[in-house]
Amino acid sequence: MAEQPPWRRPRRAQFPGVPAWGAPVASLPDEPLEISQLGLVTGEWAWGDADGAGVRVCLLDSGVDASHPRVGRLAQAMEVATGSAGGIEVVPTEPADKAGHGTACASVIRSMAPAASLSSVRVLTNGKYGAGKALLAGLRWAIENDFDVINLSLSTAKAQFLDELRELSDQAYFRRCVLVAAAHNLPVQSYPWPFASVISVASHDGPDPMSYYYNPSPPVDFYARGVRVPVAWPGGAEIRSTGNSFAAPHITGICALILSKHPILTPFQLKSVLYSAARNVARPEGGTRVSE
């Protein structure tokens, strides 16, 4: 049984190395980790031959219809519900989705990383936007359950949830739960997509699902395919849809591919890999990839 990876262990009292100013502080041996320099990071290096196997993805949305042919089996289907004592709980539910938004996002993730394990937490209910408490509960559950990538094609504009949401996002970052969030183009403040601890995604209008672009002017980190995206529609059908809701699942899928091939990467390394493999980032020996 493999030991827990470093990001999920309790903090050590001392670092088992040699501080710059003195003698060794601990007798613990150095642990061999694959943390060498990455070399030339290309798309081929990052996700070539990867299918997402071994990576657990969680989708916080309106639920997912697992019977849709473009989605397939779910590892877990959960929902945020009001418990018997009046508190908010995350409980198992049917893998269904009346609205269809979550199923549409799930179909994009599945098309990108077919072997990744996909789970769903329904945090959007009754067509109501801005259920901040449900979002917080679902996000906390997903982080505590150690998902590798969490897709948020949604946000809340309620400022009173800002601090707690930021705290959870930081917690996710340090536990190596990568949060991928759809950016909002509206002139309305919403969260958590502008946080530094998440990967925020807006849309480009190209047709290639694997092409994405690095954005040097934050808070949007990357532009991924978000125009006329073929997505699942209720009743087993498919529809073409445009919006950042469908750009984020492309990056979620790409993150799942990268993590399945390079499971040791932490969120800041993953973001660096995404940067290096972006289409508009030039290789060290010159030449931009934009026109490729």
Add this chain to the structure above:
Amino acid sequence: MSVSESGQSRPSASNGRDLSQRRLLQSIVEVARSVFGAVAASVFLVDQDSGELVFEAVCGAGEDHLVGSRFPGDTGIAGWVASSGQPLLVDDVSQNPQFAPDAAKSTGYVPRSIMAAPLISNGECLGVLEVLDRGARQRGELGDVDLLGLLAAELGMAVELLSPTEKTNGSGQLDVPLLQRVAQRLPSAPEPVANTVTSLLAMVDELLSRDDPAAASA
């Protein structure tokens, strides 16, 4: 447009809306339809009790019979937008056998494309602004979606300003012609001007939400 004056089961989303409120909503859907050269544009507001979406103003196809009708808030494109808070656009709707019958049943018109953006105010989605079958596409899909988002943000502010509580406390007399002018000029404004206007609208929105005691207790 026809405005149902019958008292039976009036949608709560429509309660308390007087003529000037309806005129404002109507003027904004007319601007939206004109800006996009669309077959129809409409505003739905969320009925806070039932979660249903209620047609409040319609311009173009369906304007003679849709106002006041309602449908479940968690289905369809408007439902996607209302729940996710994200603007969306779908194409080739009429080719979709699952979609077309439902749409035809509820509106009497089967569009090729639907574009919709949320009306967000104080962190809540008040409703959805929707455009059917936009015409010339000089801006491309992303430009169109962004522009609809701008109009929806303005509409969200207008709805907020027009709410009965805001009106009776004497603060913020709404200048309808001013909002109409802004809506008409914004699409053709140079980018820096449009950005500034957008920032100002965002600041107004933030100021309103800061002064609203309801926002702190939600």
